[in-house]
Amino acid sequence: xxxxxxxxxxxxxxxxxxxxxxxxxxxxxxxxxxxxxxxxxxxxxxxxxxxxxxxxxxxxxxxxxxxxxxxxxxxxxxxxxxxxxxxxxxxxxxxxxxxxxxxxxxxxxxxxxxxxxxxxxxxxxxxxxxxxxxxxxxxxxxxxxxxxxxxxxxxxxxxxxxxxxxxxxxxxxxxxxxxxxxxxxxxxxxxxxxxxxxxxxxxxxxxxxxxxxxxxxxxxxxxxxxxxxxxxxxxxxxxxxxxxxxxxxxxxxxxxxxxxxxxxxxxxxxxxxxxxxxxxxxxxxxxxxxxxxxxxxxxxxxxxxxxxxxxxxxxxxxxxxxxxxxxxxxxxxxxxxxxxxxxxxxxxxxxxxxxxxxxxxxxxxxxxxxxxxxxxxxxxxxxxxxxxxxxxxxxxxxxxxxxxxxxxxxxxxxxxxxxxxxxxxxxxxxxxxxxxxxxxxxxxxxxxxxxxxxxxxxxxxxxxxxxxxxxxxxxxxxxxxxxxxxxxxxxxxxxxxxxxxxxxxxxxxxxxxxxxxxxxxxxxxxxxxxxxxxxxxxxxxxxxxxxxxxxxxxxxxxxxxxxxxxxxxxxxxxxxxxxxxxxxxxxxxxxxxxxxxxxxxxxxx
Numbered sequence: 001x002x003x004x005x006x007x008x009x010x011x012x013x014x015x016x017x018x019x020x021x022x023x024x025x026x027x028x029x030x031x032x033x034x035x036x037x038x039x040x041x042x043x044x045x046x047x048x049x050x051x052x053x054x055x056x057x058x059x060x061x062x063x064x065x066x067x068x069x070x071x072x073x074x075x076x077x078x079x080x081x082x083x084x085x086x087x088x089x090x091x092x093x094x095x096x097x098x099x100x101x102x103x104x105x106x107x108x109x110x111x112x113x114x115x116x117x118x119x120x121x122x123x124x125x126x127x128x129x130x131x132x133x134x135x136x137x138x139x140x141x142x143x144x145x146x147x148x149x150x151x152x153x154x155x156x157x158x159x160x161x162x163x164x165x166x167x168x169x170x171x172x173x174x175x176x177x178x179x180x181x182x183x184x185x186x187x188x189x190x191x192x193x194x195x196x197x198x199x200x201x202x203x204x205x206x207x208x209x210x211x212x213x214x215x216x217x218x219x220x221x222x223x224x225x226x227x228x229x230x231x232x233x234x235x236x237x238x239x240x241x242x243x244x245x246x247x248x249x250x251x252x253x254x255x256x257x258x259x260x261x262x263x264x265x266x267x268x269x270x271x272x273x274x275x276x277x278x279x280x281x282x283x284x285x286x287x288x289x290x291x292x293x294x295x296x297x298x299x300x301x302x303x304x305x306x307x308x309x310x311x312x313x314x315x316x317x318x319x320x321x322x323x324x325x326x327x328x329x330x331x332x333x334x335x336x337x338x339x340x341x342x343x344x345x346x347x348x349x350x351x352x353x354x355x356x357x358x359x360x361x362x363x364x365x366x367x368x369x370x371x372x373x374x375x376x377x378x379x380x381x382x383x384x385x386x387x388x389x390x391x392x393x394x395x396x397x398x399x400x401x402x403x404x405x406x407x408x409x410x411x412x413x414x415x416x417x418x419x420x421x422x423x424x425x426x427x428x429x430x431x432x433x434x435x436x437x438x439x440x441x442x443x444x445x446x447x448x449x450x451x452x453x454x455x456x457x458x459x460x461x462x463x464x465x466x467x468x469x470x471x472x473x474x475x476x477x478x479x480x481x482x483x484x485x486x487x488x489x490x491x492x493x494x495x496x497x498x499x500x501x502x503x504x505x506x507x508x509x510x511x512x513x514x515x516x517x518x519x520x521x522x523x524x525x526x527x528x529x530x531x532x533x534x535x536x537x538x539x540x541x542x543x544x545x546x547x548x549x550x551x552x553x554x555x556x557x558x559x560x561x562x563x564x565x566x567x568x569x570x571x572x573x574x575x576x577x578x579x580x581x582x583x584x585x586x587x588x589x590x591x592x593x594x595x596x597x598x599x600x601x602x603x604x605x
Contacts, residue, residue, distance in 0.1 A: 088443055
């Protein structure tokens with residue numbers, strides 16, 4: 001009997017425009033994995049970087065509703081976890097010809113629209129006395145949880161799952177993982193490198209003549225500051241400008257999700273569905289059964305801890321970056337202002353993005369040179385820790401901070417670009433050992449970490465800001481803020497990368513890749529034989545779907561890889577060959593012990 005979620009609405013959606021069985025850089029990689037997600041992720045990047053500042057500097061919630069300001073993002077983590085569980089179960093239950101992840105990209109669009117409207121458009125504003133009131137808090141609470149607990153997980157979890165569902169080809173998957181993670185950089189770059197130079201359009205100066213005028217070299221008034229030297233903002237004008245900006249974000253989000261849906265394909269899902277008993281679709285594996293597999297898999301545990309540390313470190317840096325730059329760097333007149341801090345933030349982000357962009361090109365070759373994605377991430381973590389230590393020496397020196405930012409950014413690139421491909425290796429290992437994949441539960445937890453970390457880190461930041469009595473009007477004299485922000489902006493991420501280094505000393509799932517792929521094919525052949533149906537290999541599928549030319553190209557690719565491996569073995573000494581053979585035998589023995597523990601028969605190479 002068909003799953004209740006399948007066959008109706010999701011089957012009626014238009015099909016993917018990607019028809020090739022092989023992954024191609026254009027259009028699948030460039031459009032489906034880069035352009036579409038960059039546009040779709042932009043709104044979340046803006047919220048992560050500036051919504052907290054919108055609440056503190058436009059709404060001034062930290063002054064008249066400080067408890068709400070501090071606890072909203074923390075309490076919302078509960079709803080984020082629940083929302084991700086919902087998305088994960090939907091992915092497990094969906095059985096459609098359009099895949100199990102791609103349809104949810106479209107489902108996320110109307111929820112995103114509603115969330116953004118609640119956050120920025122529906123919030124009531126009292127124009128008579130330019131004060132916010134309780135109704136704004138209700139709208140913000142609804143919108144905040146709609147976005148981070150439902151809209152963003154409904155998009156991001158299936159988006160992240162597409163890498164592991166796209167193909168079983170390790171190199172192609174590594175390429176898509178690199179591109180997919182580059183979208184986070186691209187979206188974050190647009191909001192942290194370009195938008196800061198236009199913050200005066202969203203955080204509008206009050207030019208009514210209150211306070212003391214600050215002029216440029218030509219004597220033209222730039223803005224007004226209060227007695228503490230802090231810029232004075234026009235809250236009503238800022239609110240109006242944000243509404244217009246958010247409508248543009250809604251349109252961009254819709255276009256991005258649509259592009260990603262049409263230019264991606266779930267080849268692994270198609271393969272799994274086609275191998276179901278008697279042609280019927282497999283039922284969703286219960287969460288309890290998935291949890292049992294995951295909690296007995298040390299590689300899976302290491303990977304989830306890694307994602308927590310990686311995302312916490314990155315988000316605590318992102319949400320605190322503007323506050324750090326505003327607090328640590330004064331303009332030519334010695335004033336600490338949001339505008340100048342925004343300029344320094346944009347400059348820092350632009351410079352720091354250069355090594356991150358370079359890392360996109362070198363991350364995969366580095367992993368190939370080291371023989372392991374995990375080793376590349378391990379080495380990168382060491383570099384990131386060194387970079388963080390440099391910044392803590394002189395956090396108020398822009399040059400030193402920039403050097404620190406560059407080194408840290410370079411060290412973070414293997415983790416940024418290779419982690420999803422490494423997670424896909426873990427899914428393959430679980431499938432080889434247990435006969436099932438835990439995409440549903442794993443991506444639920446992964447999505448909860450990636451979405452919920454914004455709230456958690458914002459809550460931590462807000463606790464620090466409350467502890468140092470942050471107020472935009474006292475920037476000039478708040479030395480406690482200047483003492484705390486380096487530990488938040490620089491120290492938080494540095495400590496996280498130290499943790500990543502320690503846990504990745506024990507990551508070794510890639511050693512099983514050859515055996516895993518052999519076991520998966522053997523299981524598929526056995527299942528086909530038991531059901532009396534034809535087993536169709538990946539190569540034969542290419543021949544049938546794309547023709548002889550594509551088939552021969554795939555065979556040549558495999559032949560070239562085999563020749564390279566034979567040449568490598570030929571260069572080894574007899575003793576080294578013997579050592580490698582013995583290591584492979586022990587690895588196979590270890591793998592078959594895992595299969596036996598899972599109640600499954602052994603495999604032979």
